Amino acid sequence: MSRIQSTPLSLLALRCPRCHEGPLFKSSAFNLSKFTEMPEHCPVCGQTYEPEPGFYWGAMFISYAFTVAIFVTSGVLLYWLAGDPALWVYIATVSIAALLTMPLVLRYSRALMLYLFGGVRYEPNRAAGTSRP
Structure with missing residues (x-):
């Protein structure tokens, strides 16, 4: 995996907040039986x-905000595009x-929670394989 230098792009790619390389989730979001599984540590x-x-x-509160935004957006789009249906x-x-x-809401709410409140900052020169508590 290649390192992403930008923190916002790393968040969007769901990568580790410290090294910007390791994945935050074990499987794809399309694998509906395992989309919530996260490794304990960055590989x-x-x-x-x-x-x-x-x-x-x-992350529940972040997820709630995302869901409200989805509700409002889909309702407004439906109103304007379908002409106020039943x-x-x-x-x-x-x-x-x-x-x-x-x-996606679950994954991005967890990632945002980790990036904002996890106390982890990007370390561009972090050596691979070295762990620090």
């Missing part, structure tokens, strides 16, 4: 992905949009 630099027990409970169309569209984006 490149050894950074712990769970700074403390229950750390990702805070209520059941809104409910079906918003529900389908929320279900389809659930794996």
